Structure formats: C-alpha cells, structure tokens
Amino acid sequence: MENPTYVYMLIFGGLLLLSRLLEHIAESIKLPGMLLILVMGLLFPDFLGNHQSLITISQADSIATLGLVVILFYGGLTTRWSGMRHVLTSGLRMATLGCLITAGAATALIYGLSYLHLQFQFVPVLKDATGNLFPADLPLALFLGAMLCSTDATAVLSILRPIASKIPEKLLSLIECESGFNDPVAVILAGVALALAKGHLESPIVLIRAVGLEFVVGALIGWAGANLGIYILRREHYLKPNSGSEAICLALLMLSAATSFLCGGSPLLCAYVMGCVIGNSDEIDCMIAREFAIINRASELIVLICLGLVVFPVAVWPVKWYALLIFAVTMLSRLLMTFFTLHRSPFKAAEKGFSAFAGLRGAVPIAIALEAAASPVAWGPLMPAFALAVVLYGLVFQGYFLPAAADILAKALKGNGDLVPSEQAS
Numbered sequence: 001m002e003n004p005t006y007v008y009m010l011i012f013g014g015l016l017l018l019s020r021l022l023e024h025i026a027e028s029i030k031l032p033g034m035l036l037i038l039v040m041g042l043l044f045p046d047f048l049g050n051h052q053s054l055i056t057i058s059q060a061d062s063i064a065t066l067g068l069v070v071i072l073f074y075g076g077l078t079t080r081w082s083g084m085r086h087v088l089t090s091g092l093r094m095a096t097l098g099c100l101i102t103a104g105a106a107t108a109l110i111y112g113l114s115y116l117h118l119q120f121q122f123v124p125v126l127k128d129a130t131g132n133l134f135p136a137d138l139p140l141a142l143f144l145g146a147m148l149c150s151t152d153a154t155a156v157l158s159i160l161r162p163i164a165s166k167i168p169e170k171l172l173s174l175i176e177c178e179s180g181f182n183d184p185v186a187v188i189l190a191g192v193a194l195a196l197a198k199g200h201l202e203s204p205i206v207l208i209r210a211v212g213l214e215f216v217v218g219a220l221i222g223w224a225g226a227n228l229g230i231y232i233l234r235r236e237h238y239l240k241p242n243s244g245s246e247a248i249c250l251a252l253l254m255l256s257a258a259t260s261f262l263c264g265g266s267p268l269l270c271a272y273v274m275g276c277v278i279g280n281s282d283e284i285d286c287m288i289a290r291e292f293a294i295i296n297r298a299s300e301l302i303v304l305i306c307l308g309l310v311v312f313p314v315a316v317w318p319v320k321w322y323a324l325l326i327f328a329v330t331m332l333s334r335l336l337m338t339f340f341t342l343h344r345s346p347f348k349a350a351e352k353g354f355s356a357f358a359g360l361r362g363a364v365p366i367a368i369a370l371e372a373a374a375s376p377v378a379w380g381p382l383m384p385a386f387a388l389a390v391v392l393y394g395l396v397f398q399g400y401f402l403p404a405a406a407d408i409l410a411k412a413l414k415g416n417g418d419l420v421p422s423e424q425a426s
Contacts, residue, residue, distance in 0.1 A: 041308015076275025091177030106145035146189030152362025217265025222273030225256030323389035
C-alpha cells in the first residue's frame with residue numbers, strides 16, 4: 001500500500017542530496033548553487049512524467065513558513081554587533097530606510113507602468129497561462145515591491161568567496177549586514193500588501209495599529225524567548241561542542257514563533273529578534289551559530305525545492321516579459337536607494353555601485369510568494385511562478401557578472417589607492 005509520508009521522504013531526501021551535489025558543481029562554474037537547485041525543482045515533476053504538483057500550495061506554504069522562521073533566526077544569530085560596528089549605521093540605513101525606498105520606488109514604477117498599459121497597451125502586464133490580465137493596483141504593486149526588496153547574503157557570498165581578496169572587508173560586511181536586517185522589513189511590507197488586497201485594512205490608522213501591534217508583540221516575545229534561551233544555554237554543558245544547544249534553540253524558536261502568532265504578533269520578526277539577542281549575548285559562545293548552520297542550510301534548500309515542486313515551466317512562460325520588466329525596475333530602484341542611503345558614508349562610488357549590483361534575491365521572496373499563493377487574493381496563484389522568474393533572472397544576470405563587477409571594483413579602488421584586500425583587513 002502506498003504511504004505518502006514515505007514518498008515525500010524519498011522525494012525530499014533525494015532532492016536534498018542532489019542539491020548539495022549541485023552546489024559543488026555551481027561553485028566550480030562560478031554560478032550560485034541556488035540557480036541549479038531551482039532549475040532542478042522546476043524540471044523534476046516533468047522528469048517523472050507527472051504534470052501535477054507533488055505537493056499542494058498550502059503544504060508548500062506551511063513548509064516555507066517554517067523554513068523562513070529558521071532562516072530569519074539564523075540571520076539574527078549570526079549578526080554580530082561587534083564585528084559589524086564599523087558598517088552598522090550604513091547597513092541599518094540600507095536595510096530599513098533603504099528597503100522602504102526600494103519597495104516604494106518599485107511600487108510607484110510598477111503602478112505607473114500598469115497605468116501606461118491601460119492607456120496605451122504597450123507595456124507588459126501580469127497574466128496567467130489562460131491569458132487573464134492582472135493590471136497592478138496598489139496592493140499588487142506594493143506586494144511586488146516588498147517581495148523583491150530583500151537580498152540574500154548566502155547567494156552573494158557563495159559567489160564572492162573565491163574572489164574575496166579583491167573586495168574590501170568593510171564592503172563585504174556591509175552586504176552581509178544589510179542582508180541580515182532587510183528580510184523582516186520585506187516580510188512585514190508584503191503582509192501589509194496582502195492585508196490591503198484582502199480588504200482587511202480600511203484606513204491608515206488601522207494599518208499603523210496593525211503593523212505596530214505585530215512589531216511590538218513579535219519583538220517582545222522574541223526578546224523573552226531569547227532571554228529564556230540564554231538562561232538555559234549559559235549552563236556550562238550546553239556551551240560545549242555537540243552538547244545539543246542547537247536543539248534547545250530550535251525548540252525555543254518554535255515555541256516563541258507560535259506564541260507570537262497566537263498573540264497577534266509577527267512570528268518572523270520574533271524569530272529574527274530572538275536570534276539577534278542570543279547571538280549578541282556575551283554569555284553565549286559562537287559555537288551555537290556554527291552548529292545551527294546545518295539546520296539553516298537545510299531550511300534554505302527545502303524552501304527552494306518547495307517552489308520548484310509547485311511551479312511548472314508552463315506557468316513561468318506567460319510571466320517572463322513582465323518578470324524581466326519588474327527585475328529591471330527593482331534593479332534601478334536598488335541603485336537609487338544605495339546611492340541615497342550611503343550618500344554621506346565613507347564608501348566610494350564604485351563600492352556603492354557594487355553593493356547595489358550584489359543584491360541577489362533568495363529564499364525570502366520565494367517564501368513570501370508561496371504565502372500569497374495560499375491566500376484568497378486573485379493574483380496570489382501567479383506569485384510563485386513570477387517570483388521564480390525574477391529570482392532566476394537575478395541569479396543568471398547578477399550571478400554571472402558579479403566576478404567581473406568585482407574586477408572592475410578592484411581596478412577602480414586600486415587606481416585611487418583605496419583597496420585593502422579583505423584577506424589582509426583587520
């Protein structure tokens with residue numbers, strides 16, 4: 001008798017193993033491993049001759065939400081204030097104000113392009129496989145801008161690691177700092193857009209109250225969960241290698257995130273705050289972050305695999321031109337945001353341009369897209385295919401040209417006598 005549990009175990013176990021092999025292949029050809037993993041998931045059902053999703057959108061959304069909680073917690077856990085002190089102000093400015101600027105500029109441009117389509121019919125518009133058009137109203141434009149305003153440090157650093165000596169350590173820290181902080185902002189903005197689309201937010205006062213409540217409740221429960229974790233983990237036997245500290249962190253993370261959701265807070269912000277507090281505690285050794293890295297990487301891979309399993313190539317094809325247009329819009333918005341937020345920073349123009357170009361999208365937009373697909377909004381089912389198309393554009397274009405951009409950056413800084421190789425930086 002067929003048991004679906006073991007079928008899922010077989011599928012996810014095999015795909016996780018293939019994902020690790022593809023990451024090694026991608027590293028040798030200087031492409032993001034995420035690119036090959038997404039393509040693998042996209043083609044896997046067709047390879048089996050199965051033209052139906054192996055998992056439902058609801059199942060994929062549940063798995064992706066759990067993975068996103070782990071990813072955000074690990075992002076906070078590895079954000080060390082002491083190590084990023086010299087770029088903390090610039091990184092926070094890019095991750096908060098910059099994320100709002102990127103999302104706002106992208107929203108305005110997307111909304112304007114949708115208006116041009118309605119007037120002149122020459123601008124690509126979002127459409128499904130049956131030809132139904134979805135002009136971007138304010139909630140949809142805001143959702144697209146929010147979904148694509150976050151960046152993925154893992155994808156960028158995996159490409160830059162072999163050529164890190166060409167890039168100043170301070171710039172690498174800035175990219176990592178921004179990527180760690182901007183995920184919660186993107187998630188909350190996307191949640192606001194979905195609430196607007198559902199008609200749950202009828203006035204600015206309701207919007208401010210709802211977002212403020214999510215922020216406060218999520219942050220407080222995350223802080224409380226982190227302090228409980230510190231109290232447990234500071235026992236001597238939990239600070240030794242292989243002591244099970246990562247299991248304690250995972251258990252408290254699940255309890256805190258679920259409590260935050262049940263109390264009306266943001267479970268994702270709760271996870272990030274909890275990670276930040278534990279990661280920056282003087283009483284906790286960084287050994288916990290290294291042990292938790294395995295859980296985080298598995299979560300990232302599972303989120304990517306989930307997207308591939310619920311999206312078919314035939315669903316990506318109708319949105320290809322609109323996704324390319326929105327990819328260009330978000331790249332332009334990010335470039336403007338970077339130069340604005342780093343205007344009075346010590347970073348040179350070449351470093352600002354490189355930071356803007358290095359903003360690869362990763363697992364967070366994918367999880368946000370799956371949440372929209374599981375919601376009742378009319379354009380929700382299109383979001384996984386659209387997010388996949390935009391992420392693929394970024395991984396191919398930015399991923400391929402990032403090493404060349406690093407060479408241009410090195411030459412520009414060398415010409416000014418400013419380059420300090422990261423491997424020699426203190």
